[in-house]
Amino acid sequence: MWISMRWFDVTASARNERCIKRQVQAFILVCLFQMMLGQIRYSIQEEMRKGSFVGNVAEDLGMNAKQMKSGGARIVSGDSSEYIRLDVDKGTLVVGERIDREQLCGQTSPCSLSFEMIMMNPMQLHSILVEILDVNDNAPFFNEKEIKLDISESALPGTQILQESATDPDVGINALQGYTLHPTDNFNIKIQTGPDGSKYVEMYLYAPLDREKNDNLPLTLTAVDGGEPQRSGALKIQISVLDANDNVPVFTQPNFKATVTENAPKGTLVTTIRATDRDEGLYGQVTYYFTRMSNNFAELFALHENTGDITVSGPIDYEKNKHYELGVQAKDQGGQSASTKVIIDVIDVNDNVPLITLTSFSSPVSEDAVSGTTVAIINVKDIDSDKNGKVDCSINTKIPFAIQSSLKSYYTLVTDGVLDRERNVEYNITFTAVDEGTPPLSASKTITLRISDVNDNAPVFELSLYTANVMENNSPGVSVFSVRAQDLDWGQNARVSYLLIESQLNGNPISSYISVNAETGVIQAVRSFDYEQTKSFQMYIKAQDGGSPSLSSNATVKISIHDQNDNAPQVLYPVQTSSSLVAEMVPRSADVGYLVTKVVAVDVDSGQNAWLSYKLQKATDRALFEVGLQNGEIRTIRQVNDKDAVKQRLTVVVEDNGQPARSATVNVNVAVADSFPEVLSEFTDFTHDKEYNDNLTFYLVLALAVVSFLFITCLVVIISVKIYRWRQSRVLYHSNLPVIPYYPPRYADTLGTGTLQHVYNYEVCRTTDSRKSDCQFARPCSQNVQIMDPSCTGTMQRMQNEQNILDEPDTPLEQKPPNADWRFTQGQRPGPSGAGGPPEMAMGTGPWPNPPTEAEQLQALMAAANEVSEATATLGPGTMGLSTRYSPQFTLQHVPDYRQNVYIPGSTATLTSNPQQQQQQQMAAQHQALQAQPSEAAPQPEPPKAAQTPASKKKSTKKEKK
Secondary structure, eight states: OOOOOOOOOOOOOOHHHHHHHHHOOOOHHHHHHHHHOOEEEEEEEEOOOOOOOOOOHHHHTTOOHHHHEEEEEEEEEESSSSTTTETTTTTEEESSSSSOHHHHTOOSSEEEEEEEEEEEETTEEEEEEEEEOSSSOOOBSSSSSSEEEEEEOOOOTOOOEEEEOOOSOOOOGGGGEEEEEEOSSSSSOOOOOOOTEEEEEEEOSSSOOOOOTTTTTEEEEEEEESSSSSSEEEEEEEEEEOOOOOOOOEEESSEEEEETTTTTTTTTTEEEEEOOOOOGGGOOOOOOEEEEEOOOHHHEEEETTTTTTTEEOOOTTTTTTTTEEEEEEEEESSEEEEEEEEEEEEOOOOOOEEEEEEEEESEEEETTTTOOOOOEEEEOOOOGGGGOOOEEEOOOSSEEEEEEETTTTTTEEEEOOOTTTTTTTTEEEEEEEOSSSOOOOEEEEEEEEEOOSSSOOOOEESSSEEEEEESSSOOOOOEEEEEEEOOOOOGGGGEEEEEOOEEEEEETTGTTTTTEEEETTTTESEEEEOOOOSSSSEEEEEOOOSSSSEEEEEEEEEEEEOOOOOOOOOOEOHHHOOOOEEEEEOOOOOOTTTTEEEEEEEOOOOGGGGOOEEEEEEEEEETEEOTTTTTOEEEEEEETTTSSSSSHHHHHHHESSSSSSSSEEEEEEEEEEESHHHHHTTTTTTTTHHHHHHHHHHHHHHHHHHHHHHHHHHHHHHHHHHHHHHHHHHHHHHHTTOOOOOOGGGSTTTTSSSSSSOOOOOOOOEEEEEEEOOOOEOOOSSSSSSOSTTTTHHEEEEEEEEHHHHTTOOOOOOOOOOOOOOOOOOOGSGGGGGGGOOOHHTTTTTTTOOOOOOHHHHHHHHHHHHHHHHHTTTOTTTTOOOSSSSSSTGGGGGSOTTTTTTEOOTTTTTESSSSHHHHHHHHHHHHHHHHOOOOOOOOOOOOOOOOOOHHHHHHHHHHHHH
């Protein structure tokens, strides 16, 4: 496009500057318009396979396939959009369906497909033209396979015999190029070209005919095209030579022209042709025939052979063919003929309504879309011509939308106002297209545009303050109340969730009392309410929608708790105790109505649930006392006499007014006497009998259960430890060492007893009198160790000595050398009951005695268990059946330690590895002997006794019991 503009010199005048600006703007707009109307052209051959490459539209548009795909490129309209397809992934155009150029365009050349491609982001519209190139896929053909002609022998050379044409759907070089005749002895042909470029053949007589020589001449007329490979079609001509006919028919005019309106009804006369023949008789009778007519034309027009009238025989469409050229031949009965042509022009009629095509449509549209947002693009076409094809488009009024003309035959629908989904969920937009024909034709298309929601409305509660009631002692999880909020939005924006705003109630979070169902808004009690603690409370509920960002509103819910009669009356006076007896004294001189005492009771409930009434349930003498119904005052109802018993017991029932009623009873002891000693003698055994009978059995069962549990626990622990020690020692026994292995101090417990790895303290609850229920708690002398000696002196000394041993640094796990000071006395030698052993043992030079077997270890464990069982069987009244040995300071230290001592089965001797420890044990034994006989004279010093074994210890325990 060439655009010329006149530039003016810029002066100081503001008017000239404005003119220059307008001219520049006009120039830019024209350039942009030309760019938008530019077309992309491609050319392909017909009959290409489906999927064949047409063109790289992405490259031609200066972009890549990824940009086209993200931009939403697609083919929106066109003449035959099914033939060309857009491959968005590659950015190319490919063949969608096999294309037959002849079927698509006929003889029209060039043949092309035009369509539009649209991109949504950014929104662009491109026009694409694909030219379909012809392929020589059709051979020329004649309408008839064979014709017969009669020619008079008197025909002169040069006489035109036949005018014929072949049809070739191809175009260009592939179309019909020429004709050949065989043989050419008497006839020859001339190739002529019509005004539309079509080629037809005229056959004329080349040499005179002689019927007497040959009355039948077969000819072959061949039509050929120029394609590669060349194709051809043949027509068989049978010529019969007739007798002489000197004159040929002559048309009244060389060519005939006529017009016809499209959609003319069948039988409409188009034109009439005339031809004359100066011959007479049969040679002068002329008949008319169509020649050079394709099959399509033969269906549209009819020729009367006698009158020469050409009439409409089929539907004529201006949009398909605007003019027709027909060949007509006039023939007399003598075989003479003449040819002419008839040109028929078609007049357009406004018979096509506008076609509305929805090219692009974006639905739904957000309700907050700004004015001018593109909603849809439509294409309006009218295939009529001139005014009949001009179209105006509009939309229905009173809607916030407008239509704009963007390109030729394209219109854009844009927003023109504020959208509100809550008022209009959708709009029915009707496009109306009207052409300028006479009469005008119109078409309409309605689209439904939905408006998408934006979260612009907050949930709204039905009330700002709700009031609910709940009965106390409710079940956890019971529904208390239900709140509901509505949101005018839609979908997720209208999905309301209910939340409990956290606050404090009685120092606890409100969520520990109440919960709110997030979906339904049902308020449920988390726990049971108590009216006496909380009578009412408020909470705040927040309704929040699911939009982003979410909107919310709050509501207040006040919950009142109603009282239930769930508390029985409580008697404040007289006070009921189990250890002492409270009695009211009434002198024998008391008169009628004497106030003995007053029962005072309260009920923590409220209302009528706290109204109390007093009744006398039972009494020693019902005729002597009465109770005030409302005030609880106990008064005499008659004169007290000497015959009335001193001890009087009254049972008063205090009952509230709830439904159902609750009550409490109180026993009132009344002493009818004038002096306190008299009362004391009567009430001496009032407290002991009942208390003793009620509590003695319980404490006996409890003591038995505790002792049994301790015994079983000790037994399990001892057996577990011994089995573990035995398994550890078996490893060393198999090493064939002559001595028992030494264990480093880190394997010993705190006291070095070798029984448990921790010291266990036991606190025993006992009473000074088995008939009493009061308990005295005895604690050991030390919180860290258990002391058997009440004086705590001997044991503490032993702890200090052993602590020195424990404080020694750890040594590696090696056997210690035997102590050179170990000597065996005669009573300590191995053997049953102190029997003598071999001499090497007496001198201390022999090997260590054999380690205890499994049977001997089990015997030691059973001996310790029997001691515990025998101790529990001798319960005494003074110490709950526990002897001094099994006093609260008793521990499991009595179990023999095989790490420090060597126990010799069948003997009372125990070998210790530490001489100092052996001396301490002897001194402790002497100290205990002195304490056992304080009043006797000190005995003669005896040799130190050997440490007790479990067997000897068991025997000594039995002796002590005896």
